[in-house]
Amino acid sequence: MNPAQRLTHLFAVALTLGTLMLIAAGGLVTSTESGLSVPDWPLSYGQFFPPMVGGVRFEHSHRMIAGAIGVLTLVLAALVHRSEQRRWIRALSLAACVLVLVQAVLGGLTVIHLLPLAISVTHACVAQSFLCVIASIALTTSNEWRVSSPTPVTGASALGRLELITLFFVFAQLVAGALLRHRPNSRPDAHIILGALIVLHALLVWIKTVRVPHWTKLRVHGAMLVTLVLGQVALGIASLVLTRSASRIEGLPSTAEVLTTTAHQTLGAAILMTMVLLYLRSRRFYREAPAA
Amino acid sequence: MICSWNRATLTALLLTLFATQAQAASVSGSASFQGQAPAAEPIKMEADPSCKALHADGIAADDVIVNANGTLKNVFVYVKEGLSGKYEAPKTPVTLDQKGCMYTPKVLGVMAGQPIEIINSDSTLHNVHALPKNSPQFNLGMPLQGMKIKKTLAKPEVMVKVKCDVHPWMASYIGVLDHPFYAVTGEDGSFEIKDLPAGTYVIEAWHEKYGTQTQSITIDDSGKSDVAFQFGV
Numbered sequence A: 001m002n003p004a005q006r007l008t009h010l011f012a013v014a015l016t017l018g019t020l021m022l023i024a025a026g027g028l029v030t031s032t033e034s035g036l037s038v039p040d041w042p043l044s045y046g047q048f049f050p051p052m053v054g055g056v057r058f059e060h061s062h063r064m065i066a067g068a069i070g071v072l073t074l075v076l077a078a079l080v081h082r083s084e085q086r087r088w089i090r091a092l093s094l095a096a097c098v099l100v101l102v103q104a105v106l107g108g109l110t111v112i113h114l115l116p117l118a119i120s121v122t123h124a125c126v127a128q129s130f131l132c133v134i135a136s137i138a139l140t141t142s143n144e145w146r147v148s149s150p151t152p153v154t155g156a157s158a159l160g161r162l163e164l165i166t167l168f169f170v171f172a173q174l175v176a177g178a179l180l181r182h183r184p185n186s187r188p189d190a191h192i193i194l195g196a197l198i199v200l201h202a203l204l205v206w207i208k209t210v211r212v213p214h215w216t217k218l219r220v221h222g223a224m225l226v227t228l229v230l231g232q233v234a235l236g237i238a239s240l241v242l243t244r245s246a247s248r249i250e251g252l253p254s255t256a257e258v259l260t261t262t263a264h265q266t267l268g269a270a271i272l273m274t275m276v277l278l279y280l281r282s283r284r285f286y287r288e289a290p291a292a
Numbered sequence B: 001m002i003c004s005w006n007r008a009t010l011t012a013l014l015l016t017l018f019a020t021q022a023q024a025a026s027v028s029g030s031a032s033f034q035g036q037a038p039a040a041e042p043i044k045m046e047a048d049p050s051c052k053a054l055h056a057d058g059i060a061a062d063d064v065i066v067n068a069n070g071t072l073k074n075v076f077v078y079v080k081e082g083l084s085g086k087y088e089a090p091k092t093p094v095t096l097d098q099k100g101c102m103y104t105p106k107v108l109g110v111m112a113g114q115p116i117e118i119i120n121s122d123s124t125l126h127n128v129h130a131l132p133k134n135s136p137q138f139n140l141g142m143p144l145q146g147m148k149i150k151k152t153l154a155k156p157e158v159m160v161k162v163k164c165d166v167h168p169w170m171a172s173y174i175g176v177l178d179h180p181f182y183a184v185t186g187e188d189g190s191f192e193i194k195d196l197p198a199g200t201y202v203i204e205a206w207h208e209k210y211g212t213q214t215q216s217i218t219i220d221d222s223g224k225s226d227v228a229f230q231f232g233v
């Protein structure tokens, strides 16, 4: 790994963390219900820096952090093009640029059209897809990725399938969660069922990584997935209780509710990213052994 | 020719007289409040220091205001059923002011298509976010003190909520009607709807927290009808 490649990798790691922060900032906007506190876009009350009061504090902070992440995404693409020969990583960095642009436009559209459900939910899904792309660049530019090559192991394909199914459920959960957040009084049934399915599948993935002796590289990753998922269940229950309490329905969200629902949404993003990275690492380290 | 002109004049004269007669009725009454008035929650305005500075002694939530005489303020009373005529919306605007980071008035009536002049009397910014279901929604930024915007709500609807997303405690309700027969209870809880034609009507009273109530009344040409609404637990 030459210095340029190391820089690209570190930059991608930092951008991953920055994107998680951006997702939390976006979550705060939804949780505090301040998405429409700035009615215009791309300017805010016709200015670059409106007074930071009330709901504007959340909405405008989100816009500024998003602007910074947008610029840094362009920088990452430049770094990738300077240091990377692998064409698909270059393509990923360009995809990130497209996604961040689409995301900005969706953010603007949802404000201008007063938070239509479809646009708000798409904004949530593109946010986390973008996070996964940046995290994948961070992973594939790492030294671990460079020096590894797939070892033949029996059951590698089965593990990959299980991970893909889990990943599908986690993404579906993102959609279900976003729908719930943007339609606060709708029924949470689908979200709860998907939650149960994800707990089950995360446990299965983890058990597999522990049971198969060769899969040492995935054990910590699998355990992390399970830990995050269980923490997410706790936050999810707390979110449901807080958002549906009698005093809440008519009143304003409490600080406890804002923090809980934002944490729940951000942890959801972290789980999706963990799952994508786990799948990619499994495929990198292991491949199905040919039948004896 | 002369004869027919005379007849027309006479008819017009009679019609005018009849019309004057017919519009003389009125409905008045009050919205009383039963039971213990809920303790008014103080509004926390820390999120915007310029709002907080305007209320040195604090300010209480304005969703339920029980008057000193045991009546309920901000009840929107209007003729819900029984009218048949067509009524032109006035050109004069009604005012909705943002003052002290609160809406004044809290509850108001307007005719569909009548201009609503929205004013920002504060030194801070507000967004005016109207959430009608029958008319197009709007969300406007009012960053400057003294700024005025005129908007209309096209279709009748009771009530249209207006809120500010900068200051989430700010909420106002507009009753939009296709006739001018409405009133809002004030400091003494009373209301009066004047110049109604004689007829049988359903009168509805709406309150933000206590919902709606209806009563049927019949009034003759010059009659007065008294309606008492009772809100509370």
Ligand SMILES: [Cu+2]
Pocket: B101, B125, B126, B127, B164, B165, B166, B167, B170
């Ligand atoms: Cu405001």
